[in-house]
Amino acid sequence: MKKVIAMLLVVLLVFVFTGCGEGNTTNDKSPAEVRTNSQKQKIEATGDKDEEPSESVVSSSNDANITETVIFDTNDIKVTAKSISYDGWLGPELVLLIENNSSQNIIVQTRNVSVNGLMIDPIFSADVVAGKKTNDKMTIMSSELEFAGITTIKNIEFILHIFNKESWDKIIDSDVIVLTTDATEYVQAYDDSGIVAYDEDGIKIVAKKLNSSDSILGADLYLYIENNSKQDITVQVRDVSVNGFMVDPVFSSKIVHDKKAFDRITFLESDLTDNGITDIREIELRFHIFDTTSWEKIKNSDIVTISFN
Incomplete structure (x- = not known):
């Protein structure tokens, strides 16, 4: 009975929050540039980067x-x-x-x-x-x-x-x-398109897109993360600002060694509203990466600045 109630609550919350976020497309955009203290990268203006991936369904x-x-x-x-x-x-x-x-x-x-x-x-x-x-x-x-x-x-x-x-x-x-499973011939594709925000010591983080129309809490920065190191890691963010205003987003991603992840940094609607932000033009942050088991710090990245057109 408890499981049935829990399932119903999950479904209800999905419908409620999805309804609340519909219609806001101001911050649906791809990153145009990433800057750090040591590098500057520009994403190529190709049609593939802005196209929405085709919907995948477990049929x-x-x-x-x-x-x-x-x-x-x-x-x-x-x-x-x-x-x-x-x-x-x-x-x-x-x-x-x-x-x-x-x-x-x-x-x-x-x-x-x-x-x-x-x-x-x-x-x-x-x-x-x-x-x-x-x-x-x-x-x-x-x-x-x-x-x-x-x-x-x-x-x-x-x-x-x-x-x-x-x-x-x-x-x-x-x-x-x-x-x-018996799907021995299936080959999993990994969409790592976007702009590289971090790439050191076998750990790569790609900023893919900013999206608010599908977010249930505000606006989401989509990330692709590869952990090719020998450690199980957790990636978080520190010192985060949007358009120069400090915010406290929701994000913590755990990636086992030799695995990959698609995840989202969620910027809360309340933080954006309190700071009068209707159009996200720039996100600044540090990636905080640590060993999941020992909690020992692996790396605090340089300040990463992600700009949007």
């Missing part, structure tokens, strides 16, 4: 699936990946059978989830009382797949995070689990 005619397999069997806890269902309201669902033969009441969640090498944030948390079992589903949001340009699920990669329900003490984190 029921292309329902890649997996072979039922045991993916975890340790500490008297067994997890079996049974199939991928495409009947979910919010997107494809990975069906998991969880058997808890331990003496503890547990919660099973997932971490570091990627589909076809692209980081995503699914919906999944399963409570299993000691001595019981449950069939549960990890929901992969269709909106995230479309945003990342994923039309077919070729592989899903994740870690199981299992902890005690009462104390919240960690019981175990699994090794990396990789599920491969």
Whole structure:
């Protein structure tokens, strides 16, 4: 029952916020230039840069699936990946059978989830009382797949995070689990078009476009991020201003090593309104990059200035 209510709330919020953001296209534009202390780049004026990507839909005619397999069997806890269902309201669902033969009441969640090498944030948390079992589903949001340009699920990669329900003490984190579907011929494309805002030490960040017509909270700066380093990283922003006014955007992106991500820096409508900003002409920020596990700083970038025509 709790899951049904949660799903209904998610759907309701999507409709409400989408309705609030309709019609505002003032800040739908591509970056024209990026400046840092050490470099200056200009985006080429080609038609491809301004074209909207074609809409991607996980179609029921292309329902890649997996072979039922045991993916975890340790500490008297067994997890079996049974199939991928495409009947979910919010997107494809990975069906998991969880058997808890331990003496503890547990919660099973997932971490570091990627589909076809692209980081995503699914919906999944399963409570299993000691001595019981449950069939549960990890929901992969269709909106995230479309945003990342994923039309077919070729592989899903994740870690199981299992902890005690009462104390919240960690019981175990699994090794990396990789599920491969029968879509063996599918090749995932990665749209890295845009203008490079940061490219050092195997980490690349591309500013793709500014969009307010599709934003539910204000205006979004779309980013493509590649992590070709040996560390799992989190990317955040610091010292952010829009048209010279300091703002506090919403952004924190976690990218496992050798993975990619499409993400958004969200500039809140309240911040823009309070500063009288109706047309975003320039965004200035620093990228703050740190090790996700140790929280040790990897790099604070130079000031990056992104200009829009």
